[in-house]
Amino acid sequence: MKGKDTVFIREENIRYIVGSGQHTNSHIWESNGYLFQAPMTFYTQKGKWDLPPGFEDGNNTRFGRKIGLECMSCHNAYPEFVPGSENKFSLVKNGIDCERCHGPGSFHVKEKSAGILIDTAKYIDYSIVNPSKLPIDLQFDLCQRCHIQGNIVLNEGKSLFDFKPGMKLSEVMNVFMPVYKNNEEQHIMASHAERLKMSKCFLAVSKKEKSKSSEKILHPFKNGLTCITCHNPHVSVQKTDKTIFNAACGNCHQPGKDPLCTEKLEIRRKSNDNCISCHMPQHGASDIPHVSVHDHRIGIHKTVVDEPSKIREFVGIACINNSEASNQVKAQAYINYVEKFGMDKSLLDSALKYVNGESAITLEKNIHQLVQIAFLKGNSLLIANYVERIPNLLGILNKPSLENRDA
Template sequence: MKNIVIALFSTLLLFACQRGEVNNYTQYLNHNDTVKYVGKQECRVCHAEIYDSYMQTGMGQSFHFATKEHSALTTSEMPLIHDSIKNLSYQPFWKNDSLYLKEFRIKGRDTTHLLIKKVNYKIGSGQHTNSHLFEINGYVHQMPYTYYTQSAIADLPPGFEKGNNTRFSREIGLECMSCHNAYPNHVEGSLNKYNSIPSGIDCERCHGPGEVHVKQKLAGHIIDTSKYIDYTIVNPAKLPLDLQFDVCQRCHLQGTAVLAEGKTFTDFKPGMPLTEVMDVYLPKHKDSESFIMASHVDRLKESACFKTAEMTCVSCHNPHKSVTTLSATYFDNKCMQCHEVCKEEQTQNCTSCHMPKSSSTDIMHVAITDHKIGIHNDVKAEKGAFLGLIAINNAKPTNLSKAKAYLKHFESFEANPNYLDSAFYFLQKTSPYFTVYVQYFYLKQDDKGLINFVMNNEVDSTKYSNSSLAMAYSRVGEVFARNKMSSTAEKYFNKATVRMPFVIDYKIKQGAFLLKQKQLSASKIVFSDALTLNPTFKEIHLNLGYISLLEHNFEKADLYLKQALALDPDYVLAYENLVLLAQMQNKIEQAKVYLNKILEIAPAHKAKEILQKL
C-alpha cells in the first residue's frame, strides 16, 4: 500500500509541474490516514493575512488557556453566583494571570465548605459565553460557572441548572472537544484524558490535515489554483455543494450524534460525506419553531432560500472574517444578490425581520440568529405531537442507527420511556447487536432480559469499538453482580478495564465489586491506581477510607473520608463511614456530630434512630 501511495504522489507532482489535467484526480491526498495534522502556525507561514483575520473569528477564539488575555471575565465584575438548590456559591478570582474558581457554603457567619480549583481553559469565543474547564493529569472536566457575555451575567452552565449541578465531575470527551476546538491528542483507552490540547478551532478543521500540502509547497511543487484543484489540501469552495455543507454541519448541526461503526469523533475530514462518520438526530414536533444553539444547518434547510437555490453557508459567510468586523450592509448586500426588490420600505438590516434573534431551548441567557430565512411573527405556535427523532444529515439512516439514537437521547437528554420502546422497535429490525442490546436492557432496568441476552449470544469483539464494548462489559458486570453471579461479573469488570484502562468510572465499579467480594487487596490496588490517575473522584477516597477502616488503620481512614467530604460536602456515604469509624474507636460524641450532619443533608435518614440509641 505504501508503494502505491508513493507512486500516486509522484504522478501528482508530475502533473503539478507540467500544469496538466490535475482536475481529473478526485481523491484528496490528505484524506489518507497517514497524513498528519501540522497545526495552524504552519499555515501562517504562507497565509499570514488570512490567518490573522481568522484568529479574530468566533472559531479562532473558541478555546484557549484561561488567562486575562483570552477570558471574557477580564472586563467583567467577576460576578458571584449561587445554586439555591445545592446551597453552593461560586466566585471566580484572579491570582496574577491565572483564573481560579471558589466553591463555598456559608452557614450563619461560618464557611462550612470551601473548595478552590484552578481554571485551566476557557471554552467559548465570548460572543455568547465563556465556560470553564479544569485539567488534572490530562483529564478534563467542566466547572460549574459560565459567563454569558451578551447579558453580562454569570450563571450555572447549560445542563447544570434545575438541580442538575454536577459541580466538577462533567467529563469533556471527544464529542465536546472535537467541535469546540482543533483535534486534540487524545489518550487511547480514556474518555476525557488528553496528552495535549490545541487552542482554538484551526485551519485544518475546514481544510483537512496539512502535512502533504506543506511538504509539497516547501519542495517547490506549486499548482495554479485559478485553473486546477490542489488535491494536497481541501479548499471547501471547490467542493460539490453537499460536501461544502458537510464541512459546516459537522459542528453547526448538533443534536444526538450517532457514530458510524468503527468511527470516532475525530475521523471526519473536509471533503468526506458526513454520513460516513455520523448521523445527527434532532427531536421533531408538529408545528414547533423552537431550536437549539447549534441548529444553524437544521434551520437553514427549512428555508425557501435553501430549498430553491444552490445555497450553502459560505453563500453569506466568509469563515476567515469575524462578523464583528463586517460593515452594516454586508449581509444586506448578500440578500440583494438574489432579492432585488423588497416590498417593505425599510430595506436595511434584512436579517432583523427575516432572520431575527431568538433564545435557544438548550442555552439560557443567549440570543442567536435564527437561520430559518423567512417571514417570522412573534406568535409562537404550541409544540405539537412528537414526530420522532429525525436524522438531519441523512435521509436514509439504518435501523441500527435509529435504535442507537433513541437510546442515546434517552440517556443523555430526556429519560422518556417511549424512546426505549422506539429503540426496541428498530433493534428488532436488526441482527443481534451486542453493545446496543446491552444498553437497551440496562436502561430498561431489565436484568433478566440482559442476562438472557448475554448468555445466549456470542460476542464478536472485532465488530465493536473499545469504547462501546467496555461500557457494555462494565454494565454487564453490574447486572451480573446484582444478581449474585459473581464469577461472571468479575470477568466482565476485568474486560471493561482492560479495554479502557483510563476510564475512572469503570475502575470504581470494579473496585467496589471486589470490595464487596471481600477481596480487599485486589480492591485496594484498583482504587489506588484510580487515585493516581485522577484524585478528584469522591468515590475513590470513600472506598480507600473504608478499606483503611477494615484494616484498622483509623488515621488513614479518617484522612480519606474527610477528603471525600472536601470534594462533596453532602456526601452521606462518607459521613456514614465516619460514624462507623468513630464507633469503632468508641468516640460516641464524634459519632453524634456526624449523625447530625447526615440529618442536615437527609432528614429522613435512619441516623435519627441511631442517635436515639446512643
C-alpha cells in the same frame, strides 16, 4: 444561605476557556490530564455569571462534569486522547486549527516545499481542501460537522475523529434532532445549518445548482446558498461588514429574478431596509439561557417571544444529515435520547421497533443496542438470556474504541 445551609468553598485553577466569547465562555479545569467543566459560565451578552447550561433544575454536577471527546471534537483541533478513559487527554491544542476546515496539510506542505506551485487564479489546487470549491453538500457537511449540535450516532467502527473536510458526514456519523409540533420558531444555539436548509431560498436554489454541478469554473457553487455565501470563517462576524449579508439577498432578490419584498416600503425604511432584521431575526436559543442568536431559517417570521415555549408536542426524531440512516442507527438514536439526554424511557420501545434479537443472527448483530435497552429498563434477566444465546460473546466484544462501547 447562611445559618440554613452548608457553606462550601472549593478553588480550582481554570486551565482552558471555551468559546469565542460572543455568547458565553465555559471554563475547564484539569486534574492529571482529566478534564472537567467548572460550574460557572460567563454569559457575555448579558455580562453575567451563572451556572452552565444543563446545571439548572437540580442537575448541578458541581466540579464533576467530564469534558469528553464530543465537546472537544467541535471546539478544538483534534487532541491526543488517552484510549480507555472518558476524559483524559495527553495533548490539548489551543483552538480550532486550519486542518479542521482544510484537511490534513502535510501533502500540501510537501508539494509547496518542493516548489510545485499552482496559480490559484486559474486552477484549483488539489493539494489541499479549499471549502469554497467543494460541492454544496460537502460544504454543508464540513460546517455542519460542528454547527449542528444534536444527538450524534457514529457508524459502526467510526470515531469522532474520522470526519475530514471533503468527506460526506454520513460516512462517519448521523446527527439526530427531536421533532416537535408547535415550535417552528424555536431552535437551539448550534443549529445554523439545519435552519438554513429549511429556508425556501435554499430549497429553491439547491435544486437549480445541482443541475449544473459539472461546470468547471473556479468557484463552482458561488451562487448556491451555503454558509460561505455570507461568512468568511477567517473573519469574526463582529468584524464582518454588515452590508455583505444584505448584498447576499440582493444576489437573487432583484427585479426580474427572484421575488421582491412585499412589505410596505415605509415600514422597511424604518430599519434601513435591513433584510436580516426581519427575515433572520435574532432571538433566544431554546437550549442555552441568556444568549441570543440569529435564526438562519430565512423567511417570514411571526413575532416571537424571547422565551422557550410552553407547550410543544414531541412527534419523533429525524436524522439531519442522512435520509438513509440504518435501523440500527435509528435505534441507537432513541437509546441516546434516554441515556444521554434524559428523555422519557418509553422511547426505548421505539428503539425496539428497529432492532430485535429474535434469531441468532439478528441478536449478534444488534447485541449492543439490545443489551443497552435491557440495561436501561433494568431487565438483567434478559441480558443474561442474551449472553447465553451467544456462544462466543467475549470473542465479539473485544474491539477497543474511543467510546469504550464494549465496556
